[in-house]
Amino acid sequence: MGDEVAVRRRRQPEQTGQPRRIPQQRRGRERFEKILSVALELIEKNGSDALKMSEIVEKAELSFGALYQYFPDKSSIIRTLAERFNEQGRACVEAELATVADAETLRQALCNIADQYYAFFRQEPVMRDIWIATQADRLLQQVDAEDMEFHAQALFSVLAKLAPERSRSELIAVARLTMQLLAAAVRYAISLDDAEGQAAITLYQRMLPADIARLS
Structure with a gap:
């Protein structure tokens, strides 16, 4: 033996x-x-x-x-599972951002993304565990970083259309921080019970600026 x-x-x-x-x-x-x-x-x-x-x-x-x-x-198993779940999240973000026409609809799209991500992780406790694992495991942090950059680039594409006069470096910085804050809000919310978690998401949504493209 x-x-x-x-x-x-x-x-x-x-x-x-x-x-x-x-x-x-x-x-x-x-x-x-x-x-x-x-x-x-x-x-x-x-x-x-x-x-x-x-x-x-x-x-x-x-x-x-x-x-x-x-x-x-x-x-490698957890990474494969995380990447599959991330594909669903990317589809959600792409679908919401595709509806954006101005500052108001951009803000609503981000609110919708936060709602959908929160509901998704509440309904999929396994995914919640895997998402936390990608934060803690050095080998898996790249998965989370790549996913966040995908979302940031998707948002940047929208911001560039809404504020073409702004520099690329400004807009990509706004896009990256916006998506990081959204993820942090969801991560915090799912650590609470459902009522408190939903209240946290609602508070985050109220704190979103009216015109994200104008942030500096």
Whole structure:
């Protein structure tokens, strides 16, 4: 038993925080999805901090070799799940910003994004846990940074149309800080009970300036 554990440890790849490969064939894809499904169940039950590769192997009925063929560490599993959830968030932001025509509709779009993100994390406690994990894990912080920059660039594109006379550096600074503050407000709100959380989101929305493009 001791020799088996030692061999397993020697074979385990160095932590990278990224999946080893995305399978293209059906059988490999099914195994890939099964691993993610099992990981979600375990995170929902015990939290991401308690996620163990050995438990995934046992519950998914796979060998360690089969697991490591796709995911070298648990950070790579959490990263894959986070990126999938982020895709849903990006779709929300893109849809809301596409409706913006002026300062008033921009402010309303940001209020809608805050509402939808708050509702999303309330309805998906697993995603809330994964979102917190991306903040705490050094290997996963890049995922959050890339997602925030995507939102900032999307908002910048809108601001550039509303205030073309403003410099690019000013507008990108406003866009980045605006999206960071929105994320911070949602993160704070979901740490509270639902009534207090909703009140926090409402307060954040009231604090939004009437014309974000004019911030300096």
